[in-house]
Amino acid sequence: MGVALAALLIPALQGCQDSDADAQDKPSPTTAVTSTPTGQGSEAPSPTPTSTAVGDxxxxxxxxxxxxxxxxxxxxxxxxxxxxxxxxxxxxxxxxxxxxxxxxxxxxxxxxxxxxxxxxxxxxxxxxxxxxxxxxxxxxxxxxxxxxxxxxxxxxxxxxxxxxxxxxxxxxx
Missing domain, CATH: 3.40.1000 (Protein Transport Mog1p; Chain A)
Structure with missing residues (x-):
């Protein structure tokens, strides 16, 4: 079920990306690509470089x-x-x-x-x-x-x- 859900979400997420062709080929600077058990990549937010465990x-x-x-x-x-x-x-x-x-x-x-x-x-x-x-x-x-x-x-x-x-x-x- 998780793989089927991922298969449905990936095209939906791609539609939310910048329409520029170069931007569709590259993840955004605040996005990390992780591998799923099927080997397909999925996108998840990554911490900003200045993030701190304390927050503010x-x-x-x-x-x-x-x-x-x-x-x-x-x-x-x-x-x-x-x-x-x-x-x-x-x-x-x-x-x-x-x-x-x-x-x-x-x-x-x-x-x-x-x-x-x-x-x-x-x-x-x-x-x-x-x-x-x-x-x-x-x-x-x-x-x-x-x-x-x-x-x-x-x-x-x-x-x-x-x-x-x-x-x-x-x-x-």
Whole structure:
């Protein structure tokens, strides 16, 4: 019965695709082709490259936590492509808190490491964690999160608040 249903659905799904001849020959970028027991391909949605097990990266750090880290009020977080950004109002002191989750978090960590930045290992934060001036990187299972703070104060003053926030975020993964 499953094969008969698949045989009926495949032509119906093909009719929903772009009418361009080239588009009919190729799956869309958000479609994965999987093989059925009969060997015929079927299409199923695949995750986007910036997807994260957490979903919304703004759920990892609350606005109140971002304000505490920034030392000033911030606007509500804006979530875009695996990142969340909290910024201070234009009328206040300069401050910004950025959260990078999933692939974007890992990419940020990898870039900092490749640049030879001094990453200090942190104990008891997730499965793996590192601190550098203005940023903290952590991993729990396969999920990476990076938090970056932009603020006009000496970077060393931010080490403890970044470490404390990383511990909190690790419990949310």
């Amino acid at each position: 990266p703004c759920a990892l750090v609350t606005q109140q936590e971002a304000e505490q880290l920034a030392g000033t009020p911030v606007k509500p977080g804006k979530s875009v492509d695996g990142t969340c950004t909290y910024v201070a109002p234009e009328s206040g002191p300069t401050a910004q808190v950025e959260i990078f989750a999933g692939e974007t978090g890992k990419n940020y960590y990898d870039a900092e490491r490749q640049l030879g930045h001094n990453l200090k290992p942190l104990d008891d934060v997730g499965d793996e964690a590192y601190l550098e001036d203005g940023s903290v990187f952590l991993r729990v299972s396969e999920e990476w999160v990076s938090i970056r703070l932009v603020r006009g104060n000496p970077a060393a003053e931010n080490d403890k608040p970044l470490t404390d926030l990383a511990r909190t975020v690790a419990t949310r993964l």
